[in-house]
Amino acid sequence: MSASGPLVGYKIVELAGIGPNPMCAMMLADMGAEIVRIDRTVDAGLGINTEAKFRVLDRGRRSVAVNLKDERGVQTVLKLVEQADALIEGFRPGVTERLGLGPEVCMKINPKLVYGRITGWGQDGPLASAAGHDINYISLAGAAYPIGVADSPPSPPLNLVGDFGGGGMLLALGVVAALLEAQKSGVGQIVDAAMTDGVAALMAAIYGMHAAGIWTDDRQANILDGGAHFYNSYETSDGKFISIASIEKKFYEELLQLTGFVDPDHQAHADRKQWRVNKEKMASMIKEKTRDEWCAILEGTDVCFAPVLSMSEAPHHPHNIARETFTEVNGVVQPSPAPKFSRTKSKIQSSPSSVGEDTRSCLVDWGFEVSDVDDLFEKGVLK
Numbered sequence: 001m002s003a004s005g006p007l008v009g010y011k012i013v014e015l016a017g018i019g020p021n022p023m024c025a026m027m028l029a030d031m032g033a034e035i036v037r038i039d040r041t042v043d044a045g046l047g048i049n050t051e052a053k054f055r056v057l058d059r060g061r062r063s064v065a066v067n068l069k070d071e072r073g074v075q076t077v078l079k080l081v082e083q084a085d086a087l088i089e090g091f092r093p094g095v096t097e098r099l100g101l102g103p104e105v106c107m108k109i110n111p112k113l114v115y116g117r118i119t120g121w122g123q124d125g126p127l128a129s130a131a132g133h134d135i136n137y138i139s140l141a142g143a144a145y146p147i148g149v150a151d152s153p154p155s156p157p158l159n160l161v162g163d164f165g166g167g168g169m170l171l172a173l174g175v176v177a178a179l180l181e182a183q184k185s186g187v188g189q190i191v192d193a194a195m196t197d198g199v200a201a202l203m204a205a206i207y208g209m210h211a212a213g214i215w216t217d218d219r220q221a222n223i224l225d226g227g228a229h230f231y232n233s234y235e236t237s238d239g240k241f242i243s244i245a246s247i248e249k250k251f252y253e254e255l256l257q258l259t260g261f262v263d264p265d266h267q268a269h270a271d272r273k274q275w276r277v278n279k280e281k282m283a284s285m286i287k288e289k290t291r292d293e294w295c296a297i298l299e300g301t302d303v304c305f306a307p308v309l310s311m312s313e314a315p316h317h318p319h320n321i322a323r324e325t326f327t328e329v330n331g332v333v334q335p336s337p338a339p340k341f342s343r344t345k346s347k348i349q350s351s352p353s354s355v356g357e358d359t360r361s362c363l364v365d366w367g368f369e370v371s372d373v374d375d376l377f378e379k380g381v382l383k
Contacts, residue, residue, distance in 0.1 A: 031346045
């Protein structure tokens, strides 16, 4: 199968990890980049023991299993780096340097290399060497505190905000930007992507509202955090849920018209003091009908409405079907590549590979002599 997407022709080395690093690699691979994933020859303790086809973040790349504790393994990776446009890694600061694969070594043999690094805290700072996970990074950036129910601890928003939004996507953007610059300058650079920085960037609009005095630190007291009756989710009579986001006045007026919600002067939309009581009224009204009944009334209107779908339901919604938002590969339903391109269309290049599944074929394709590869297998450097 030939590659497709706007990044066809770019070659990237990925040092395998979890969370944001494979998310970045998946996106770049979906866009056509040829990516070699360097896996360990022994269990790296990544906590992902499912069958390969279910590891959706690993799709689109070939796996080369290398013993990085052996100098010959390090040299094998460096030979790949010589030919690559970029390398991405997600280890703690200093780890790749100790492996002999740090940016100084890699960029000495390939001055045009873009060296992408994703960490939670960044490459420097007081916390740089500490362990952490998504919830820790979004907490430090001020993004965790506003999410959740009033008078309760903040609710973890899965690991979407730190690992994937403020991490993997940020690194992908940084790598592509650096690749564009390298085309002009002929010189690569290091991309230091920190999830704390990325999450802070995602919070730009909220920080602006906070500075303007129109966003408080109280949970469920603001326009976008469930404080407003016109921007919220509600339970229906069949125990399912719908979401309403009638922020603008014209959309709110349509909400009133189609639902029969009573707000004669349209003042409760802007009067924060009325939000709590109006949420109770709205919740009571919404619970009078099933989700399907509300869909029949509100879906496709300018109320700004959608049913709250489970992951089992979402792939079957007519809009998602029409957009081909989801696809099925080897029996695994998963998100399709995004965004969509009009000419150089992205696609899922291949199913996820098992660790070491492509070691021999990939190295030969990248110019290694068959006899050298055989020798490295015999010595346990490759798997």
